[in-house]
Amino acid sequence: MIVGGGLVGGTLGLLLAKAGLRTMLIDRIDPAAGLDAGFDGRASAIALATHRVLVAAGLWDALAPGAAPINDIRVADAGSLLFLHYDHAALGTEPFGYMIENRHLRRALFDAQADCPNLTVVAPAEIAGMDIPTAGDGTEGGLTLSDGRRLTAPLIVGADGRASKTRDWAGIRTTGWRYDQTGIVCTVDHDRPHHNIAHEHFLAAGPFAILPIKGPPGREGHQSSLVWTERSDLAPAIMNLDDDAFLAELALRFGDFLGSLALVGPRWSYPLALHAAARATAPRFVLCGDALHGMHPIAGQGLNMGLRDVAVLAEVLADARRVGLDVGAAAQLEDYERRRRFDNSLMLGMTDVLNRLFSNDVAPLRLARDLGLATVNRLPEVKKFFMRHAMGEVGELPRLMRGEAL
Secondary structure, three states: OOOOOHHHHHHHHHHHHHHOOOOOEEEOOHHHHHHOOOOOEEEEEEEEEEEHHHHHHHOOOHHHHHHEEEEEEEEEEOOOEEEEEEEHHHHHOOOOOEEEEHHHHHHHHHHHHHOOOEEEEEOOOOEEEOOOOOOOOOEEEEEEEOOEEEEOHHHHHHOOOOHHHHHHHHOOOOEEEEEEEEEEEEEEEEOOOOOOEEEEEEEEEEEEEEEEOOOOOOOOOOOOEEEEEEEEEOOHHHHOOOHHHHHHHHHHHHHOOOEEEEEEEEEEEEEEEEEEEEEOEEEEEOOOHHHHHOOOOOOOOHHHHHHHHHHHHHHHHHHHHHHHOOOOOOOHHHHHHHHHHHHHHHHHHHHHHHHHHHHOOHHHHHHHHHHHHHHOOOOOHHHHHHHHOOOOOOOOOOOOHOOOOO
């Protein structure tokens, strides 16, 4: 049973069902409620390696027509002439990844789940409680729904987000902290084409990312998704501005290299924080995605790390089923936790350090980071390593992320 039918939990449900495991996906929100055809302004960056997870889940054919490849990445400090430029052609012909509107992801998940025989979706459904056995005792975990129904399974997966109830019920603590920053997300239309280049500008308040999206017919290549990090004390006032005043503030940070700007869809804001669960497992229970870890959006890795969790967990459980092992046994869950611990810890640490290093206007630090960016830009082999990292192809990769079957 998977608790949480979002992008991470929904993808895991499809993969496990396709691998032959009878799977139940439980979510408090009606999945049809997120299928409004209107663009809501939100999009996700999917690295090349994690896009293969979506291919394996049977989602990519539906997503590809609306996906924008990220062919180049340009990183620069505010006001500096020094920069770091990643060009996908230096490694081959594949892009670094893709930008996909979240509404397209939700639609693809909804359609695929409706046509998946081993998958049962229970939604909307509120979970009133969870019980899991004590260590070494019991063969199933159980969920109690608010309508009184009780459901049991050999394994419960908590994919219910940062404020995970299942994590709390399992007695798993979290550590973390809030940044004095707010993320503002919106989409803009611009006069000049983006040429599938992603830009990361480091400003005193925090990173400002300009990410290419495909755009509607007639405006292909002329829309970008923005992730604007702002000081928490200023963000509410910015969010309360009317559209013209908001665009004026935006232009001060965006610049004019893509021409005049217009807002598309609503704006969103959320406080930025880091958190990590003390452990990923408990008896008959395992965490993945934001329920396990949450990080700063500076490198656009939040959803990618969740899909990396999914790829490893799906592989571990499919392998266990194939040879007749108990999918919820401690040995399988410990294998998953071991394989994800280093990768998740490294990314949490890296995003935290990068944010602290670049979210300031201290002159010596600014000089050091500018020289660092320029130095990496002039070292081809070092730059290629970082480019492969941006593609998600560094480290121990599960089969799905290598393009292989479960």
